[in-house]
Amino acid sequence: MKDERGPWYLITGFILGVGLGLLYSWVISPLEYVDTAPSSLRADFKDRYRVLIAEAYAANGDMNRAQARLALLADEDVNRALAIQAQQTMAEGNFPEEARALGLLAAALGRLPTAPFVMAVVSPTPYFTISPSTTPENTPTVTPSPVIKIVPTHTPTFTQLPELSLTPTQTATPKPSPTPTPTLGAPFVVKDKVVLCDPGLGAPLIQVWVEDVDGKPIPGVEIVIYWVEGEEHFFTGLKPEIGWGYADVLIQAGVDYTLQIASGGEPVSALVAQECTTAGGNRYWGSWNIVFAQP
Amino acid sequence: MTRRWLFFLLSILVGLVVGGIYGWIINPVEYVDTTPDTLRADYKADYVLMVAEIYQVEGDPALAARRLAVLGDAPPLTLIEQALRYGAEIGYSDMDLVKLSRLAKAVAFWTPEATAP
Numbered sequence: 001m002k003d004e005r006g007p008w009y010l011i012t013g014f015i016l017g018v019g020l021g022l023l024y025s026w027v028i029s030p031l032e033y034v035d036t037a038p039s040s041l042r043a044d045f046k047d048r049y050r051v052l053i054a055e056a057y058a059a060n061g062d063m064n065r066a067q068a069r070l071a072l073l074a075d076e077d078v079n080r081a082l083a084i085q086a087q088q089t090m091a092e093g094n095f096p097e098e099a100r101a102l103g104l105l106a107a108a109l110g111r112l113p114t115a116p117f118v119m120a121v122v123s124p125t126p127y128f129t130i131s132p133s134t135t136p137e138n139t140p141t142v143t144p145s146p147v148i149k150i151v152p153t154h155t156p157t158f159t160q161l162p163e164l165s166l167t168p169t170q171t172a173t174p175k176p177s178p179t180p181t182p183t184l185g186a187p188f189v190v191k192d193k194v195v196l197c198d199p200g201l202g203a204p205l206i207q208v209w210v211e212d213v214d215g216k217p218i219p220g221v222e223i224v225i226y227w228v229e230g231e232e233h234f235f236t237g238l239k240p241e242i243g244w245g246y247a248d249v250l251i252q253a254g255v256d257y258t259l260q261i262a263s264g265g266e267p268v269s270a271l272v273a274q275e276c277t278t279a280g281g282n283r284y285w286g287s288w289n290i291v292f293a294q295p
Numbered sequence: 296m297t298r299r300w301l302f303f304l305l306s307i308l309v310g311l312v313v314g315g316i317y318g319w320i321i322n323p324v325e326y327v328d329t330t331p332d333t334l335r336a337d338y339k340a341d342y343v344l345m346v347a348e349i350y351q352v353e354g355d356p357a358l359a360a361r362r363l364a365v366l367g368d369a370p371p372l373t374l375i376e377q378a379l380r381y382g383a384e385i386g387y388s389d390m391d392l393v394k395l396s397r398l399a400k401a402v403a404f405w406t407p408e409a410t411a412p
Binding site for chain 2: 011022049052058060
């Protein structure tokens with residue numbers, strides 16, 4: 001008797017085999033999560049890893065080691081990742097020491113003339129090997145932006161301002177211990193202090209620029225701002241997209257602030273938000289633009 | 296009939312091989328969103344070393360143990376001992392091994408089991 005069922009049984013067997021193969025490779029014995037690299041960590045664990053790197057750097061001051069460790073996370077822009085995380089942590093306000101460590105490392109990296117990843121690979125300090133999967137494909141370069149000109153980029157709509165009797169809502173962030181700052185040389189003097197009427201800023205700010213004797217921006221400089229009810233500390237270099245020597249702080253209208261470089265130097269007092277007016281007669285709060293420089 | 300069965304089994308075998316190649320090589324399980332406990336031994340050891348470096352300055356074994364807890368369920372002391380062994384094997388500097396040893400000592404004294412009466 002001739003069998004007329006054809007080759008369909010072969011296709012059935014093949015499909016059955018593929019199914020069993022996938023069952024085995026995906027379910028019964030999948031590739032195990034072992035020997036992974038830090039670059040594959042979940043975002044929140046990467047953040048924890050970054051904080052640990054920054055705190056270790058704050059403890060040992062070993063920049064080569066810090067760079068090699070940061071390279072393991074394979075961030076597209078190491079400095080930016082650090083600066084953003086520092087800003088976020090500072091804004092949350094729960095872990096000021098972590099924010100400070102992140103900020104100091106970002107600032108220290110910003111001062112380097114060469115690309116961090118290149119140094120990380122050749123550094124003899126770290127004990128781990130950077131596997132191909134964790135080696136960044138491109139080599140980002142740090143381009144400090146010394147521009148101190150602020151140009152409004154959009155035209156906001158204006159609303160009539162309330163009376164100048166606002167109550168400050170900022171709270172003090174006391175520091176339990178003095179914060180180390182980079183060696184800066186001569187004390188800073190105020191090179192420029194102007195009211196900046198820029199409606200594009202949205203809210204009144206004190207913008208600070210810190211320059212060295214050659215006019216180059218200095219990141220990582222700690223600045224203290226005082227007012228009647230408290231004080232706040234912030235650092236230059238956490239907004240590298242604006243400039244490595246730049247820092248800013250939001251202020252409340254009607255409050256008198258005094259600002260100073262934490263390491264000493266000339267204080268700037270009587271910093272009160274000034275009223276500005278647009279060509280159309282709308283009022284808004286202006287900002288302060290202060291430039292510190294080494295004589 | 297026997298021949299048909301032979302070919303049938305053979306086709307299943309080919310399918311198995313194809314499925315295995317696809318699942319393990321062409322489209323394997325991806326390594327994304329992993330947790331620190333899956334890190335390779337050298338990365339884990341360096342993680343512990345970072346904690347030891349910070350402990351040198353902070354001197355807080357509880358905080359160090361909390362940082363190490365990210366590396367999995369193993370007791371902090373076990374993690375430090377593993378890092379010490381690994382460090383000694385691959386040639387950590389004496390200074391780094393001392394840092395790890397100090398952390399191990401501090402965590403050992405801090406651990407509730409060790410301090411319980």
